[in-house]
Amino acid sequence: xxxxxxxxxxxxxxxxxxxxxxxxxxxxxxxxxxxxxxxxxxxxxxxxxxxxxxxxxxxxxxxxxxxxxxxxxxxxxxxxxxxxxxxxxxxxxxxxxxxxxxxxxxxxxxxxxxxxxxxxxxxxxxxxxxxxxxxxxxxxxxxxxxxxxxxxxxxxxxxxxxxxxxxxxxxxxxxxxxxxxxxxxxxxxxxxxxxxxxxxxxxxxxxxxxxxxxxxxxxxxxxxxxxxxxxxxxxxxxxxxxxxxxxxxxxxxxxxxxxxxxxxxxxxxxxxxxxxxxxxxxxxxxxxxxxxxxxxxxxxxxxxxxxxxxxxxxxxxxxxxxxxxxxxxxxxxxxxxxxxxxxxxxxxxxxxxxxxxxxxxxxxxxxxxxxxxxxxxxxxxxxxxxxxxxxxxxxxxxxxxxxxxxxxxxxxxxxxxxxxxxxxxxxxxxxxxxxxxxxxxxxxxxxxxxxxxxxxxxxxxxxxxxxxxxxxxxxxxxxxxxxxxxxxxxxxxxxxxxxxxxxxxxxxxxxxxxxxxx
Ligand code: KIV
Ligand code: ZN
Numbered sequence: 001x002x003x004x005x006x007x008x009x010x011x012x013x014x015x016x017x018x019x020x021x022x023x024x025x026x027x028x029x030x031x032x033x034x035x036x037x038x039x040x041x042x043x044x045x046x047x048x049x050x051x052x053x054x055x056x057x058x059x060x061x062x063x064x065x066x067x068x069x070x071x072x073x074x075x076x077x078x079x080x081x082x083x084x085x086x087x088x089x090x091x092x093x094x095x096x097x098x099x100x101x102x103x104x105x106x107x108x109x110x111x112x113x114x115x116x117x118x119x120x121x122x123x124x125x126x127x128x129x130x131x132x133x134x135x136x137x138x139x140x141x142x143x144x145x146x147x148x149x150x151x152x153x154x155x156x157x158x159x160x161x162x163x164x165x166x167x168x169x170x171x172x173x174x175x176x177x178x179x180x181x182x183x184x185x186x187x188x189x190x191x192x193x194x195x196x197x198x199x200x201x202x203x204x205x206x207x208x209x210x211x212x213x214x215x216x217x218x219x220x221x222x223x224x225x226x227x228x229x230x231x232x233x234x235x236x237x238x239x240x241x242x243x244x245x246x247x248x249x250x251x252x253x254x255x256x257x258x259x260x261x262x263x264x265x266x267x268x269x270x271x272x273x274x275x276x277x278x279x280x281x282x283x284x285x286x287x288x289x290x291x292x293x294x295x296x297x298x299x300x301x302x303x304x305x306x307x308x309x310x311x312x313x314x315x316x317x318x319x320x321x322x323x324x325x326x327x328x329x330x331x332x333x334x335x336x337x338x339x340x341x342x343x344x345x346x347x348x349x350x351x352x353x354x355x356x357x358x359x360x361x362x363x364x365x366x367x368x369x370x371x372x373x374x375x376x377x378x379x380x381x382x383x384x385x386x387x388x389x390x391x392x393x394x395x396x397x398x399x400x401x402x403x404x405x406x407x408x409x410x411x412x413x414x415x416x417x418x419x420x421x422x423x424x425x426x427x428x429x430x431x432x433x434x435x436x437x438x439x440x441x442x443x444x445x446x447x448x449x450x451x452x453x454x455x456x457x458x459x460x461x462x463x464x465x466x467x468x469x470x471x472x473x474x475x476x477x478x479x480x481x482x483x484x485x486x487x488x489x490x491x492x493x494x495x496x497x498x499x500x501x502x503x504x505x506x507x508x509x510x511x512x513x514x515x516x517x518x
Pocket of ligand 1: 167
């Protein structure tokens with residue numbers, strides 16, 4: 001039996017720190033349940049001191065999940081630690097994850113603390129946390145740029161004070177694989193009590209090296225990897241869970257380790273995170289991109305027909321994709337529809353199923369062939385618009401080279417019908433102006449992106465919209481065979497998210513709290 005690598009997922013904490021990616025309690029719970037089911041060892045459910053919303057989500061996840069250890073993040077402050085403990089203490093297996101920066105740059109400019117003061121803070125906070133909770137993880141923020149001799153002292157002290165996991169982050173994604181690996185090697189050779197704990201790696205992708213750095217850390221002794229679904233995370237993101245898990249699975253010869261992850265759930269988790277956050281997965285993204293298993297070049301197709309191993313290093317089935325792509329049509333019944341959804345990883349309740357089936361029939365009237373991607377978009381669209389304050393009802397636009405661009409829009413706000421006619425510089429602008437007028441809002445449009453979900457001119461368009469003001473931002477998707485309707489749906493979904501965030505006064509950029517220092 002090979003050695004186990006523990007998978008620590010931080011989609012709900014570091015992932016949520018990406019601008020526009022914040023999620024509500026229900027959404028976090030939905031993701032946590034999928035992670036729990038796919039046998040993620042540790043789920044970092046949030047940063048409880050950051051906001052009441054974060055606290056409630058961590059608490060609810062701690063109460064509801066049965067398998068994974070649940071971690072709550074805390075700075076090196078007793079208040080943070082109390083709040084984190086309060087949030088995770090009802091978990092079957094709770095963990096407090098506390099951290100302080102150890103690099104000269106962070107200590108001098110952010111913390112304004114000397115090395116002695118940082119050591120004092122470690123002594124005080126790790127011991128305090130250990131008195132509350134038996135499972136403590138300690139991280140040296142910006143470990144990748146820390147002075148090694150000082151790092152040894154900090155780690156030795158954190159272990160003496162009761163930490164059972166020591167995490168070394170490359171917070172700014174600055175190191176090279178051999179450089180990061182050698183930090184782990186040096187720590188193992190120079191910290192006398194290192195064999196008492198599990199070493200962990202946490203990497204960011206600023207130079208596109210997050211996964212390579214995690215692999216280098218594993219080679220040099222890390223046995224826990226911190227990562228996120230789809231590599232979601234601040235700036236360029238974190239190491240992607242699916243890439244780490246599948247690399248370890250595929251490269252067993254050179255990396256003789258295993259994880260307990262149910263890899264067949266990877267695609268489901270990826271799609272869920274993408275639909276909830278509104279962050280699309282790029283088509284050529286490793287493992288979960290739409291093209292990751294597509295073979296187009298004739299020479300490749302020929303090879304694949306002769307032996308799949310010629311161009312395929314892992315099977316699509318191993319991440320939960322199945323081969324059939326053409327699925328249902330206009331005459332398909334509810335049973336076939338619900339079976340297909342189950343195959344794709346969705347099991348809606350009866351009411352949701354009926355509503356989805358109705359939407360499917362409408363779509364089948366407009367579009368001859370319904371592909372899996374269409375069904376996924378249908379489910380995601382319903383998830384994004386379900387139970388929302390503002391609902392799309394109908395839209396008619398005048399467009400074309402000689403037309404005055406005009407949108408006739410009907411929506412419901414808290415079930416009350418509203419309609420208007422607006423002009424604009426093109427049909428999308430006219431539609432967005434109509435939404436702004438009916439909702440009396442005027443957020444900045446930071447991103448507008450359209451792509452076709454499948455091939456063909458009758459394909460559904462999927463639109464991503466990001467809105468922001470000076471404090472908050474939100475991103476969402478919408479889909480429809482008519483791209484102007486898809487645009488309206490995406491805008492309304494993003495607006496609903498932003499309004500929700502404002503009502504809950506969620507301080508979205510919890511990174512700000514993080515960098516305030518101790
Ligand atoms: O990147 C980082 O340093 C972090 C720590 C809080 C672990 O996210
Ligand atoms: Zn991080």
